[in-house]
Amino acid sequence: MDRYHHGNLKAVLLKVAFQLVGKLGIEGFTLRELARRAGVSHNAPYRHFKSKEDLVAALAAEAFHQLHAALEKAAAGVADPKERLCAAARTYLHFALQNPSRFNLMFHSPLQWKNYPKCAAAYAESWNLLAETMRECQGGGDVETSGEVVWSTIHGITELGIARHLREGKVAELASLVDAAVRVLLDGLAVSTRQQASR
């Protein structure tokens, strides 16, 4: 592991960078400290990432993949689509609260996504999962707007929860708020569907 040619440095850098962002926050994160912790000269990372921004983008993309994996795992065992939606929503919340810096990486890094299509693609994975679940909940039909509303609500609770502006940031209370929100949303969407049907 202390070879000159490390062989593994890129992966190690990403792993350590996650820890570091978790510890210092995204604004406190520096390349030089990363190199230090990875036990490597401050220049070595440049072999693997062309700039700091580039590394942060890779981190964000990785974070989105992790989110998607967590959502899939949570949804896997649940047959009823509404329950599945709830489970996914709670997972979203927990994922964020468990490591807020990772969440900030995804949603509050100063990156332009259009410069980093991998981030956009990784985001889309999770969106598709949500859209699919919504489709099942509603028995088909348009899922664009309703999906956006649901995502926004979960996201909003999560953001405000992380910032401790909601229920003092307590996980259990926020989770039950998520449950309540999903229930209200599904009820409300059912009303819209009914109205459209009877029109």
Added chain:
Amino acid sequence: MDRYHHGNLKAVLLKVAFQLVGKLGIEGFTLRELARRAGVSHNAPYRHFKSKEDLVAALAAEAFHQLHAALEKAAAGVADPKERLCAAARTYLHFALQNPSRFNLMFHSPLQWKNYPKCAAAYAESWNLLAETMRECQGGGDVETSGEVVWSTIHGITELGIARHLREGKVAELASLVDAAVRVLLDGLAVSTRQQASR
């Protein structure tokens, strides 16, 4: 204005700081650049704020007051509470999109609110306005949870909109998403109320 004793510096600093945060974002904002733009030595701000953080906190509190004022103004002329809620929600969105850095100041500055009770108090102003409107929408009853859900939804749309993760960040489209969301939420909440009544 170019007197040695400025007489007005504190107010000028806050005003220029707003512009500067708008231009550079909260992470690009520096005391020294602020002083430069205010036409004053880099040390003068220390007469009025004991540290950079202190100034940022004052900025955040001011931003919350502005939000509250905007919400009150929007709500003022609208008699129907549901319409009033919609108007306030759209105002929240516009307020944020019009100057995202100001919004970041409020919700993504690294401040601990407990150290700055003025921020918390200024936040509460807007919350109370929302709670009151919700109370009218629901005809009384518990407004805690439903208010939190509504706030979170609006907030989530706003966050994702600013980040351009929703409808490419287009104002008009986001506004109509806000409308749709409020409608769904009110429908859903009505269902809950009905169920409780018939229990």
Added chain:
DNA sequence: TGTACATCAGTGAACGCGCGTTCACTGATGTAC
């Protein structure tokens, strides 16, 4: 199997930068008598 050589993946020194904050100061203002 041995060897020449290209390429890869590290190193360490250096550059230029601007920041937040502290210090000792000075000019302007307000007030007590």
Added chain:
DNA sequence: TGTACATCAGTGAACGCGCGTTCACTGATGTAC
């Protein structure tokens, strides 16, 4: 009304800091013959 003096609100120099990035380099690895 005049004056001595405290206080207020600025100034400019300096400190210490760590950053991202570039440069010229060197040690390790893989490959063609």
